[in-house]
Amino acid sequence: MAPQDLDFSSAAGDFSYGTDYAYDAGSGLTEDTVRYISGHKEEPRWLLEFRLEALELFRRLEMPDWAPMKKSDLDYENIRCYLARGDGTGNRWEDVPAEVKETFDRLGVPEQEKKFLAGVEAQFDSEMAYANLKDDLQRQGVIFVSSSEGLLRYESLFRPYFGTVVAAAENPFSALNGAVFSGGSFIYVPPGVKIDRPLQAYFRINAERSGQFERTLIVVGENARVTYLEGCTAPKFETATLHAAVVEVVVLAGAEVQYITVQNWSANVYNLVTKRALAHQNATVRWIDCNVGSRLTMKYPSVILAGEGASGSVLSISVAKDGQLQDTGARMVHRASKTHSRVVAKSLSIGGGSAIYRGTISMAGGFERCRSHSRCDGLLLREDSISRTFPHMDCGGTGNVIEHEASVSKISDEQLFYLRQRGIGESQALGLLVNGFFDELIREFPMEYGVELKRLIEMEMEKVTTAGEVSRG
Amino acid sequence: MAEDSGSEVTIFLESAAAALPAEISGELCAVDGRAISAEERVTIRGHGRLRYILHVSPGEATGTIHRRLRCELVAPGASAEIFVLLHGKKKQRLSLDLHLHHGAGGTHSASTVRAVADGGSHLKIISEISSAPKIGPCSAAVDSRNLLLAPTARLATAPVLSIHGNGIACTHGATIGGPRPDELFYLRSRGICEEAAKELLCAAFSSEILSKIPTRLPGQII
Amino acid sequence: MEKSLDKGGTDGKVSPMDGALSLQNVCVDHGDRRLVRDFSLELRPEELRVLMGPNGAGKSSLLKALAGHPDYAISSGSVLLDGFSVAAASPEERARRGLFLAFQSPVALPGISLAQLLRAARQERLLPGKSLDIMAFYGELHGALDALGMDRSWSTRSTNDGFSGGEQKRCELLQILLLKPRYLLLDEIDSGLDVDALRLVVQTLRSLQQEGAGILLVTHYQRLLESLSPDGVHLLQDGSLLRSGGMELARELDVKGFQ
Numbered sequence: 001m002a003p004q005d006l007d008f009s010s011a012a013g014d015f016s017y018g019t020d021y022a023y024d025a026g027s028g029l030t031e032d033t034v035r036y037i038s039g040h041k042e043e044p045r046w047l048l049e050f051r052l053e054a055l056e057l058f059r060r061l062e063m064p065d066w067a068p069m070k071k072s073d074l075d076y077e078n079i080r081c082y083l084a085r086g087d088g089t090g091n092r093w094e095d096v097p098a099e100v101k102e103t104f105d106r107l108g109v110p111e112q113e114k115k116f117l118a119g120v121e122a123q124f125d126s127e128m129a130y131a132n133l134k135d136d137l138q139r140q141g142v143i144f145v146s147s148s149e150g151l152l153r154y155e156s157l158f159r160p161y162f163g164t165v166v167a168a169a170e171n172p173f174s175a176l177n178g179a180v181f182s183g184g185s186f187i188y189v190p191p192g193v194k195i196d197r198p199l200q201a202y203f204r205i206n207a208e209r210s211g212q213f214e215r216t217l218i219v220v221g222e223n224a225r226v227t228y229l230e231g232c233t234a235p236k237f238e239t240a241t242l243h244a245a246v247v248e249v250v251v252l253a254g255a256e257v258q259y260i261t262v263q264n265w266s267a268n269v270y271n272l273v274t275k276r277a278l279a280h281q282n283a284t285v286r287w288i289d290c291n292v293g294s295r296l297t298m299k300y301p302s303v304i305l306a307g308e309g310a311s312g313s314v315l316s317i318s319v320a321k322d323g324q325l326q327d328t329g330a331r332m333v334h335r336a337s338k339t340h341s342r343v344v345a346k347s348l349s350i351g352g353g354s355a356i357y358r359g360t361i362s363m364a365g366g367f368e369r370c371r372s373h374s375r376c377d378g379l380l381l382r383e384d385s386i387s388r389t390f391p392h393m394d395c396g397g398t399g400n401v402i403e404h405e406a407s408v409s410k411i412s413d414e415q416l417f418y419l420r421q422r423g424i425g426e427s428q429a430l431g432l433l434v435n436g437f438f439d440e441l442i443r444e445f446p447m448e449y450g451v452e453l454k455r456l457i458e459m460e461m462e463k464v465t466t467a468g469e470v471s472r473g
Numbered sequence: 474m475a476e477d478s479g480s481e482v483t484i485f486l487e488s489a490a491a492a493l494p495a496e497i498s499g500e501l502c503a504v505d506g507r508a509i510s511a512e513e514r515v516t517i518r519g520h521g522r523l524r525y526i527l528h529v530s531p532g533e534a535t536g537t538i539h540r541r542l543r544c545e546l547v548a549p550g551a552s553a554e555i556f557v558l559l560h561g562k563k564k565q566r567l568s569l570d571l572h573l574h575h576g577a578g579g580t581h582s583a584s585t586v587r588a589v590a591d592g593g594s595h596l597k598i599i600s601e602i603s604s605a606p607k608i609g610p611c612s613a614a615v616d617s618r619n620l621l622l623a624p625t626a627r628l629a630t631a632p633v634l635s636i637h638g639n640g641i642a643c644t645h646g647a648t649i650g651g652p653r654p655d656e657l658f659y660l661r662s663r664g665i666c667e668e669a670a671k672e673l674l675c676a677a678f679s680s681e682i683l684s685k686i687p688t689r690l691p692g693q694i695i
Numbered sequence: 696m697e698k699s700l701d702k703g704g705t706d707g708k709v710s711p712m713d714g715a716l717s718l719q720n721v722c723v724d725h726g727d728r729r730l731v732r733d734f735s736l737e738l739r740p741e742e743l744r745v746l747m748g749p750n751g752a753g754k755s756s757l758l759k760a761l762a763g764h765p766d767y768a769i770s771s772g773s774v775l776l777d778g779f780s781v782a783a784a785s786p787e788e789r790a791r792r793g794l795f796l797a798f799q800s801p802v803a804l805p806g807i808s809l810a811q812l813l814r815a816a817r818q819e820r821l822l823p824g825k826s827l828d829i830m831a832f833y834g835e836l837h838g839a840l841d842a843l844g845m846d847r848s849w850s851t852r853s854t855n856d857g858f859s860g861g862e863q864k865r866c867e868l869l870q871i872l873l874l875k876p877r878y879l880l881l882d883e884i885d886s887g888l889d890v891d892a893l894r895l896v897v898q899t900l901r902s903l904q905q906e907g908a909g910i911l912l913v914t915h916y917q918r919l920l921e922s923l924s925p926d927g928v929h930l931l932q933d934g935s936l937l938r939s940g941g942m943e944l945a946r947e948l949d950v951k952g953f954q
Contacts, residue, residue: 385638394629401650408636414802422816423790436806
């Protein structure tokens, strides 16, 4: 598989084709919006009620005190919550309408699928334009469809887990998602099935002043294994775009899940995601979370370690440039003995960017022999860059250990001078130092993503340094 | 209270009304062993140095003790060395809120926090290091270790860093855990019962801070 | 071999009549403190000159200032590198024109391997649009590692990260072999080395000299000099050039100290 097929750069996504939407819930957020969506999808009554309750919750809930934004910062009157072309979901690229296919061609999605993926879903604004899973996996009983299809066709698998890991009442945006969600993946992996190539979902926002509210539910049977990759792009509009997603992952005994997100939304996107995994006995969950784009991201991948021997980890990289706020972190809740959690978070603040880490490690329930280790490092590139860490650790019980290390530093003049004295230009030198900073974390990523991620970081660095805004200050 | 630069003055805060001076421009070592709640704010000027040793161990008294210290290092050469030992027993609730703010380049802070939570106690430790924008190089370090001695004890800690891009190099390490099994076992294998072993380990843990307390001389108690 | 930006031509050898590193009445400031005053020296290709003096004399500061370290300024006088005034040049430009500073305590670069560093440094010396011949590069790198008695695995280690003093110096030598500078500023390249390592340093310096490099060596130790036959020994004290001479000056200083 050729690594250059993965292109995470935001320039790759900065284009837009005008298109007609046969289904449009209109601007704003009312009960009618919700009924329109649910009606169009022909949903059962229980789901419509779920949505309506969620809408009510959205109206009542406020953001917590510590949040960097208030619910009222966004203008919901002017956001279009549901836009669909009405083409349905094709499972061959030939069946996808030309305009839409063109978008995904340009993003390289069909190529990637051919070369190294076990299955792909491509979402265009509010609906899945394309979904395909390799035949042999289908025969083994693996399900990989959009959330709507999952709900309608596989209700007995979907419904017992839906809403059990992330409640609508959690925060205003999990509630908003509950009210107007559309798209996102439903994945079911039967017990014992180990999928060795990744499943990928690609989320494309095409329309201006819209919101994308995908909801993903992944259920992994006992001793099964799957890797899921989530990619996303949007054109750079002048107006704000909202992405409020919910991801629930249920990992049954002995199963393993790796969930990789490389987020490089354009600078007008508000990216608010609630993602959580519930790990049963001896299950393993790994969140690999990279945040490079968006105007504001709030995302704290979390794992509830609910069965003995479960383990969860979060590997997080974030890059915040001028005008960006990456507010990310991890939450580990130990609810059984002998559970293990690990967090490694590295952030880079360039220009006036602000990187914030929020972590919670909770071992307060009277369990024993749990261990947690977290490490967060922040690198600052300029005097107006900001790095903040807010780690919370709560421990009780017997024989439990929580360890945390953090550091914040600036690129040292000595290191920069050393490289320049070897004839390496300042901009290149900064690139090397930044990649050196992320290196030990990127080594833990699957190789293909590691290579592309390094390239992405180099490009982000170049944008800043070639604009003449280098580290001195 | 005399504060001449060039020599360190030591004070022991013992009465309930005693407090740290609001401004420090000389070298001051302050020892505070009072099991009372207090909220203090200190500004350290250029070349001022504070060494503060806080030991809160309410013994058998139950209740809540809340200690808050905000320390601002406002000019080059200012430095602060903070040592804290909290020891909670029974149903005590102890909390510490320590905030060191670097307002200028050339400032340094180092904080060592040790907390022991015994049966039924709840301890909460918040430590924050912050720096102002556009200041020159400075350094800050926090080393926080917390010992849980009983299953009914509870300890929460939040080591916060809030840093603007400048020359500050800042590190933080925090651990929470019980006595190390290998240490316990070693003592027990020498015939020492578990209770006594825990006490020994707790004493060793605490001694790191207690050993910093200078001998008392007359005239230093306030 | 790639055509390079510096005046090395196609085989790195330079005619002895070309250029010099020429310092005239140089003053070096660190903030508002003057560390070196009125220092003049001419270093020609194939020459080896030694700079000696007590700690705090200003030797390291002078070398750093010549290399363009941000904390040190050449506040007056001139520094010409083969006729080119370095006053306004960035550190990387001075480097590309053939200047190399071997640091006394090289800084660690975690996550940047020696191979990465050298590849980047070599790539930057090529004309725009040209790519480094990777195979040839690794051939050279391995050859240099062998010559220095270093294992191949060195190339993947993070530069200077956890290196002992001797390892740091070897790492600087490795870079010299790969970058082929014209003028070497060596800040105590011999400190902390055992006998074998010292022998290696002497060998390497001698062959570099023969290939046309000019070397300015800062050292405290006499024994290295006996094997090197310097073209000049210069004593710096309190920022000023007190005396210049030949080997006999070095011997005298060794016996009498810096009085």
